[in-house]
Amino acid sequence: MNTLLLKDTPADTAQAGAIIRDGGLVALPTETVYGLGANALNAEAVARIFAVKGRPADNPLIVHIAHVKDITPAIAKMDHRAHQLADAFWPGPLTLVLPRGDALPDITTAGLDSVGVRMPAHPAALAVIRAAGVPVAAPSANRSGTPSPTSAQHCIEDLWGRVDAILDGGDCAVGIESTVLSLLDAQPVVLRPGAVTAEAIRWVLGSPVSISPGVLAPVSGEAQTVSPGVKYRHYAPGVPLTLVRGDREAFAHYVNSLPAGSGALVFEGETEDLSVPALTYGRCDDPESQAERLFDALRRLDSLGVSRVYARAPQSEGLGLGIYNRLLRAASFEVIDLAKNQGGGPDRPDRCG
Ligand code: TXA
Ligand code: MG
Numbered sequence: 432m433n434t435l436l437l438k439d440t441p442a443d444t445a446q447a448g449a450i451i452r453d454g455g456l457v458a459l460p461t462e463t464v465y466g467l468g469a470n471a472l473n474a475e476a477v478a479r480i481f482a483v484k485g486r487p488a489d490n491p492l493i494v495h496i497a498h499v500k501d502i503t504p505a506i507a508k509m510d511h512r513a514h515q516l517a518d519a520f521w522p523g524p525l526t527l528v529l530p531r532g533d534a535l536p537d538i539t540t541a542g543l544d545s546v547g548v549r550m551p552a553h554p555a556a557l558a559v560i561r562a563a564g565v566p567v568a569a570p571s572a573n574r575s576g577t578p579s580p581t582s583a584q585h586c587i588e589d590l591w592g593r594v595d596a597i598l599d600g601g602d603c604a605v606g607i608e609s610t611v612l613s614l615l616d617a618q619p620v621v622l623r624p625g626a627v628t629a630e631a632i633r634w635v636l637g638s639p640v641s642i643s644p645g646v647l648a649p650v651s652g653e654a655q656t657v658s659p660g661v662k663y664r665h666y667a668p669g670v671p672l673t674l675v676r677g678d679r680e681a682f683a684h685y686v687n688s689l690p691a692g693s694g695a696l697v698f699e700g701e702t703e704d705l706s707v708p709a710l711t712y713g714r715c716d717d718p719e720s721q722a723e724r725l726f727d728a729l730r731r732l733d734s735l736g737v738s739r740v741y742a743r744a745p746q747s748e749g750l751g752l753g754i755y756n757r758l759l760r761a762a763s764f765e766v767i768d769l770a771k772n773q774g775g776g777p778d779r780p781d782r783c784g
Contacts (some may be wrong), residue, residue, distance in 0.1 A: 448562020460600025466569030474536035491541035628757035677769030694737030715783035
């Protein structure tokens with residue numbers, strides 16, 4: 432099909448909104464990653480999202496709104512906690528999982544009784560949703576399994592000729608997907624860590640928040656049903672990846688002694704330590720810069736021409752937990768802990784310097 436390339440202008444966001452309202456698919460920028468938007472109330476349009484992405488039918492979509500009052504057709508009820516969190520973090524990178532409303536077709540929620548809702552912060556996303564006049568279902572605008580797109584170029588690589596339009600709103604400021612927080616039970620649970628941290632959520636609610644076991648380890652059975660996204664291979668780079676926990680020196684020592692055909696993913700300024708081909712993802716002590724660069728780096732690993740890439744693990748607190756989680760999944764949970772292997776070492780195996 433013919434794909435339109437739209438810009439972040441009032442005329443083009445209005446056109447994108449009209450395409451979505453009329454049942455079409457538009458890749459649009461958000462502050463986290465690009466989303467592939469369709470009318471969340473239109474089962475046929477949503478079915479096209481699943482087909483174009485090659486997404487398993489049991490993985491539900493996030494519904495995007497531009498005003499809290501527009502949440503009504505999507506959800507059944509918004510409790511006090513949801514209002515507190517929406518006041519604190521919307522528009523922004525937080526998705527709230529709430530009881531679903533009757534107006535949503537089953538396909539949008541993958542048949543679950545709940546729905547993830549968020550109000551994105553990118554002005555173009557808000558303009559498109561307003562122009563559409565309907566809640567917009569939007570998963571990340573990548574083909575299923577590949578790293579989420581953080582630029583219009585990434586969307587073009589994955590979706591050109593498969594969607595009605597791609598709206599270029601520049602590079603995504605955050606770079607990893609939103610925090611997904613379930614409010615279905617008495618205690619909120621982070622199902623996917625992102626830029627709105629568990630600490631920040633705890634602070635706003637003034638009560639405990641737990642982190643789903645699926646964030647740091649492969650899960651099976653019941654836990655998969657609660658958080659369907661966790662069971663699929665995600666962020667898979669073209670080259671197999673291993674995550675390595677260790678400081679700059681230990682990492683360089685380890686990677687430089689690997690057989691030929693190995694490559695590395697490290698922080699800026701660290702490639703000079705290495706005798707293998709390497710790419711970088713942000714600065715060691717700056718998780719914002721890591722989040723911003725990560726998916727683009729994962730998409731470019733092929734260019735190293737190696738058969739396995741060893742990635743230096745980020746620190747895993749705050750926003751770092753989201754970055755660590757994406758890398759862990761990209762590495763299919765394969766982790767080497769140098770501090771542990773070497774019997775001691777630095778107390779912060781992932782420290783900078
Ligand atoms: O930042 C983001 O969230 C981006 C932008 C476009 O908004 N969207 C995004 O969508 O990352 P997607 O489809 O790639 O990831 C949605 C995640 C999946 O892991 C899915 O399983 C989970 O949210 N999810 C959606 N609805 C859910 C529900 N009702 N219960 C549990 N998890 C849900
Ligand atoms: Mg995704």
